[in-house]
Every structure is written in C-alpha cells, then in structure tokens.
Amino acid sequence: MWRVLILRRRGRGPWWHNRFEDFGVRVTEPREVVMEVLLDTEEHLTAADIYVRAHELNPAIGLTTVYRTLDILLQMGIVQKFDFGEGKARYELINNSQSKEHHHHLVCVQCKTIVDYYDFVDEELEFIRKTQDRLSDKYRFHIMDHVISFYGICEKCRMKSQE
Amino acid sequence: MWRVLILRRRGRGPWWHNRFEDFGVRVTEPREVVMEVLLDTEEHLTAADIYVRAHELNPAIGLTTVYRTLDILLQMGIVQKFDFGEGKARYELINNSQSKEHHHHLVCVQCKTIVDYYDFVDEELEFIRKTQDRLSDKYRFHIMDHVISFYGICEKCRMKSQE
DNA sequence: CATCTAAATGAAAATGATTTTCATTATCAA
DNA sequence: TTGATAATGAAAATCATTTTCATTTAGATG
Numbered sequence: 001m002w003r004v005l006i007l008r009r010r011g012r013g014p015w016w017h018n019r020f021e022d023f024g025v026r027v028t029e030p031r032e033v034v035m036e037v038l039l040d041t042e043e044h045l046t047a048a049d050i051y052v053r054a055h056e057l058n059p060a061i062g063l064t065t066v067y068r069t070l071d072i073l074l075q076m077g078i079v080q081k082f083d084f085g086e087g088k089a090r091y092e093l094i095n096n097s098q099s100k101e102h103h104h105h106l107v108c109v110q111c112k113t114i115v116d117y118y119d120f121v122d123e124e125l126e127f128i129r130k131t132q133d134r135l136s137d138k139y140r141f142h143i144m145d146h147v148i149s150f151y152g153i154c155e156k157c158r159m160k161s162q163e
Numbered sequence: 164m165w166r167v168l169i170l171r172r173r174g175r176g177p178w179w180h181n182r183f184e185d186f187g188v189r190v191t192e193p194r195e196v197v198m199e200v201l202l203d204t205e206e207h208l209t210a211a212d213i214y215v216r217a218h219e220l221n222p223a224i225g226l227t228t229v230y231r232t233l234d235i236l237l238q239m240g241i242v243q244k245f246d247f248g249e250g251k252a253r254y255e256l257i258n259n260s261q262s263k264e265h266h267h268h269l270v271c272v273q274c275k276t277i278v279d280y281y282d283f284v285d286e287e288l289e290f291i292r293k294t295q296d297r298l299s300d301k302y303r304f305h306i307m308d309h310v311i312s313f314y315g316i317c318e319k320c321r322m323k324s325q326e
Numbered sequence: 327c328a329t330c331t332a333a334a335t336g337a338a339a340a341t342g343a344t345t346t347t348c349a350t351t352a353t354c355a356a
Numbered sequence: 357t358t359g360a361t362a363a364t365g366a367a368a369a370t371c372a373t374t375t376t377c378a379t380t381t382a383g384a385t386g
Binding site: 327328329330331332333334335336337338339340341342343344345346347348349350351352353354355356 | 357358359360361362363364365366367368369370371372373374375376377378379380381382383384385386
C-alpha cells in the first residue's frame, strides 16, 4: 500500500525531481530555477549567462549556487559541459527536445570563431557507438556523452594571411 | 644569385624557423626555448609547466612570453591546445615524433580523472578523414586537427555512489 | 505541527589562469 | 650604424571558478 503512495509521489513534478532524488540531493528552489533556465534555451550558456537569467527569475540566487548546481547536473549526466578554449565553460542540457540537436564544433584557432555543425551525424553515430562500447568495456567507464571538435583556420583568416 | 643565398639561408636551422618566417614573426631566443621544451616532452604541458622548464633553460624568460608564444604556435598549427575542464589549457606539439601518439580522452565527470586512450585509432582515422574532408569543403575550413573526448563515470566513482 | 540535523545557500574572500599595460630591449632591413 | 618596429618581462588587471563560513532551508522524526 505505501508502495503505491511512493510511486505516486515519485511520479509528481517534473522528470528531473526523481533524478535528483536518486542522486541523493535535494530539489531546491535555486536548483529548480537553474533547470528552468536550461530547459528554456537553445544556446550553450556560460555559468554567468545562467546566473543572469536565474537572477531575473529569482534575485535571491547566487552565482556560487549556479556553479554548484551545474556541477551536480554534470555528475548526474543531465548537462554537458563544453570547453573550447574561451577560458570559460559552457553548459547545455543533454537530450533536451527544446535544445539544439546533437552537434559538434569547428574552431578557428586564429579568430576563435566557433561553428556548430550538424552534418554527418549518422556516420558518426555508428563510429561513436562502436568506440564507446569498446572503451566502456576496456576502461570500465559508464560513458554518457562525447565531444568532437575540429580545429583549423577559417576562410576569412586564410584570406587575411595571404595579403 | 641572391636567390641561392636566400634558399640557403632558409635551409639553415631547425624546421620551425621557416614556419616562423612564413608566418611573419621573428625567431627569438624565448621562442626557441619554448620550442625546445615542447620538442623534448611527451606530456601535455600547461603554460605554467612550460614556463618552469623554459625558465630552467633561460631564467630571463617570462610567463607572459610563454603565453604569447603558445598562441602564435597555435595559430601556426604547430601546437594543439587541449581544454578538458581542468580550468587550464594544455599544449602539445602536433606531429612531433618525440611526443605521444595520437590519442583521445575519457573524462570522469565525478572525480575529474582523465584517461588517455590509444585504441581504435584505425577505425577512427577512416571516420575522421571522411568527416574532415566534408567539413573542410562545406565550411571552407582548413582543418588541422581534432579532439575527441568521452565523458562518463569511472568504476571507482560508480562503486562509491552505490554504497 | 514543532523540532532537529544535515544539506544547501549566498556573500565575500581566495585562488589561479590568462591578458593587458607599459616602459625597455632586441631584431633586422636599409 | 641606425631607425622603425616587433618582442619582451614585470606588474597590474581581469575574469572564471572555488573555498570559507555564518546563516537558512528541507524534510525526516517525534
């Protein structure tokens, strides 16, 4: 009988509440707001970006808590952290239907422009799945995500250096 | 006649001297030392690591110059910059026979451990070459390098969270 | 519902990597 | 040799992130 009650309780609220519970952390107001911000964007946000938006929704929230929440979400596998040489990290929800599709990056080492590309995902998927399985097995990792980035020089910079 | 002289001059010294010249920057003592350090290691060094070693070879060299030199080397496509969530970048010569073989990373989002893996490079190569060609073409990038990182939870952390 | 304890919080300080500033020095073409 | 310009190092500034710590909150328990 209590089992039913528990199931009902677990069923309430947004999907991430259970994830928090399973991970052994509390669902709190600031964490809800950070999730809200992440769910409501299509961009890769920095911690500061998230802070600004969260702060609009609830001025009581501090930057420190944003950082702490992001770290928890990262460990839970709910967000992905990107780090492409900007000197700051960017975060994005994984599997958020609202958010961008799965994609990777093309970075110009000269002007630091970052191009998101969505191409060739099918071929990638096959390669990634195979590699991931083998790595998981060999290194006993539970792999949740991956990042592929290409580095080079964009056309504009190439032109410039030919002058 | 002077053409021969110029060719001779270009032929002198280590290979990177011409690269510097072509890129329009001078070959200087501090830059030589940074190159020396990079050529002589198999690790991914941080700017601070490089500074310490360069400083041993020539105490006149400053950290600022190390940063500046690394940025130039990056733009020239001589070094690769890695950025895996440590809060600092790591640098490694590209195509340095001394240096580590081509490899990628497995990052534990919980304990932040980074595992280098060298496996499955052949399958990767095929996938990468194909993708790279198509991206170069479509986005008009001259692609010089790529990074693949997998994120997950290592066995140790998985055990810990099951307690 | 009141109470208690551990978890969570925010502000401020600390840290640490990287960048900027600026006065000085080194390079190299003329 | 010299003059213009690039490169340098030290110190200060910047900026992202983390730590500290006193206070508040969630939620289990009585």
